[in-house]
Amino acid sequence: MDVAKAVEQIFDGATIALTGSGGGLLEADAVLAALEQRFLATGHPRDLTIVHALGIGDGKGSGLGRFAHQGMVRRVIGGHWSWSPAMQQLAKEEAFEAYSLPAGAISTLLREIGAGRPGLITHVGLRTFVDPRVEGGKLNARATEDLVELVELDGREYLRYKPFKVDFAIVRGSSADAHGNVTLRREPVDLDTYAVALAAHNSGGRVIAQVKACMPEGESVPARLVRIPGVLVDAVVEAPSQVQCTVADYDPVLSGETRDTQCAVAPEVPTGIRYLIAARAARELGEGCSANFGFGIPGGIPGILAQQGRLGTFWGSVEQGIHNGEMLDGPMFGTARNAHAILSGVDQFDFYSGGGIDVTFLGMGEMDGEGNINVSKLGPTVVGPGGFIDITQGARKIVFCGAFEAKGLEVEQHGERVTITRPGSVPKLVQRVQQITFSGAQARIAGQEVLYVTERAVFRLERDGVRLIEVTPGIDIERDVIARMGFRPLVDAALLARRGALSQERAA
The missing domain is CATH 3.40.1080.10 (Glutaconate Coenzyme A-transferase)
Structure with missing residues (x-):
């Protein structure tokens, strides 16, 4: 699907789950850039809720920074914010409801949402700022809804991270076949890609997958290398300029496809x-x-x-x-x-x-x-x-x-x-x-x-x-x-x- 057509599906007030990490890892920035361009040109989609576990972007406007515009987001639930200074600034200015939860809790909650379970129940976050007895993960005055609650099971305290409906997932892979099967074979990490896609699909939402290349008709991703099966994917966007990460267009040693023990580089000794x-x-x-x-x-x-x-x-x-x-x-x-x-x-x-x-x-x-x-x-x-x-x-x-x-x-x-x-x-x-x-x-x-x-x-x-x-x-x-x-x-x-x-x- 053409990238502009793919992002036209996203409506005002939608909840979007993203995957990615710093250094351009699994960052579907071609899709995010098209979404940003659409908003700047038309003012839509607006009042979005963005959910992400790890920091996404280069600190200069990519990734999460694509959403850092007045009116574009209503709520952000983020595990890490440092890769988007513009979004950090808007949170300070009370431009939207800002929440922060543990990255693992966000990723695992998305899996639980996809599985139809009643949220994530875990000890992770007890007595930290995420605990509702402390701050409940709320980062500014506009954040008033309780996303986390304290529960007791068998005499022990836990936190329950509440589930929500995911309308869209924006994910990235290396390539996709004609069945919509997506592989991450050339990516350095997998992150929470499957959980993000599962949460959207099983919430009745849609999954947009950015890949570097679509495979020719008649070729398919080997079954063992499929990370997102085509049944979860609604739109595949081809982005030929997609690079593996910020330091390499493609390095098979980073993606674990090959080993290169002859050129091992010792870690840098700090000073x-x-x-x-x-x-x-x-x-x-x-x-x-x-x-x-x-x-x-x-x-x-x-x-x-x-x-x-x-x-x-x-x-x-x-x-x-x-x-x-x-x-x-x-x-x-x-x-x-x-x-x-x-x-x-x-x-x-x-x-x-x-x-x-x-x-x-x-x-x-x-x-x-x-x-x-x-x-x-x-x-x-x-x-x-x-x-x-x-x-x-x-x-x-x-x-x-x-x-x-x-x-x-x-x-x-x-x-x-x-x-x-x-x-x-x-x-x-x-x-x-x-x-x-x-x-x-x-x-x-x-x-x-x-x-x-x-x-x-x-x-x-x-x-x-x-x-x-x-x-x-x-x-x-x-x-x-x-x-x-x-x-x-x-x-x-x-x-x-x-x-x-x-x-x-x-x-x-």
Whole structure:
């Protein structure tokens, strides 16, 4: 179907489910661009509801940014917002109802909608900003409807993410045959493509699939390679300019079709503050562990492990469905060269929420005295949790990695000693985090092991609070750590003894 004709089907007030991830992964941008052009030319469709699990776009207007126009959307339910600054700004301006839910909860909810079940019932999100006792996932004043409710089953608390009707799914694949069967054989990830299509079809809606090429009459997608069967597909749009991702028109090593062990590229070793934090965090990874690495500072840990000759001693995975391989960082986070396995995002989140990870390494925006972490709302800017909540509430051990302060922090390292040459102007260890993306209280209930690693100090979550357990050599406990925190931590007895000894030395 011609792309303009395909988007003409979309009516005012429709609910559209999207799939995709940063770096152009599974981004059906030819369809989204045509939809944007139609709105700019005619003012329709307007008052849309957009649902997406992961961030979609290049930060310059593609993906979710195609909907960032006054009047085009009435509601956005997003797992991650950072790839569309324009949409983030409209959320600040109360231009629409803004909600954020865990990425895995959104993907899995779409599967449940497609299966006709009464929403998603899960522990994921308890006591975080998604919990209706906290914020209910509402990001601005215009968001007033309760999308999540607290329920109790067999004496235990759960959250129920409520189902809704999906009118349209916009998905992407590599190619389609004359039967409408779509394959993702040349894509680096599968994400929640099938769940998104299923939710629309079984809601009585329609599925628009963008592909790079339609196969000639008489040829068909091999049955084992069909990801979306033609029974779910209502329109196939051919987009010859479609590229695999932002770094490659097509690389079969990224899509897992071939292996290239001759040109293996070692992960980049981080430098500066990122090195200090990643190197200390890497000590928490035991041999044979199932591990997850988040975006940002934790993305530097594989470089440390490579430097130490420890690659291959653990099983790594990321939320986009990738297992092992040479994980890519930056805008291509969520992909890997020579991956061992590529699962659907829904299957991956089931693995995470059910406790499949021994240890996860994740970023740290803000931290408070209750052990809470905020990464989902920084100042007035909506970021969203992505898979952060799904991962942290299923992992047995969590290692948060972040600089002690932000904006201007500079340090020098001399051997094992670290000196703060310029403190940061924005504190990150605060009295109360702005938004609870990770709940210290829930972690205590679940009996999880939790560490907080910075360039100058390490903290541990305990029953009675957050305890300072390590201070980097060269750092003054009182001046460089405690005095620059928004709360006073518990302090390990060995550190107290060390501080007393240093005080006596100075006095002498």
